Amino acid sequence: MPIYEYDCDDCKEKVEVLVRGSETPACPTCGSESLTRRLSVVHAGNASPDPQPAPCRPGCCRIPS
Template identity: 40%
Template sequence: MPTFEYHCQKCEQEVEVFVRGQEKPVCPSCQSQKLEKLISAPAGRVSGGSLPVMGEACPPSDAPPCNPNCCRLP
């Protein structure tokens, strides 16, 4: 079941919501359907070996961000 991140326009909370098919997401805090979908990094599995450390792939502090998912972006 996919999980999506939303910003609730009613209570201003950022929430994760499980969504099935065409069902409309509902804020778990206030039950509002006025949710704005946020862009988030995809989750995935890594088999074998260890996970990379975020800091190892980051560009130097004086360089621009390396990509839209750069660890230096706020």
């Protein structure tokens, strides 16, 4: 069961709704079924805790020395 992000067209809240199958989602704040689905942002973070080396030497590519 995916969670989708919506903008409620009636109360203007930004909400997340758990959607089961083909059911019509409703705003948890006001109960309206007049929702517009938002484009969700995916975080693609760096798994490495260590800083990555610069792509070239200092003084090149405008990297300060």
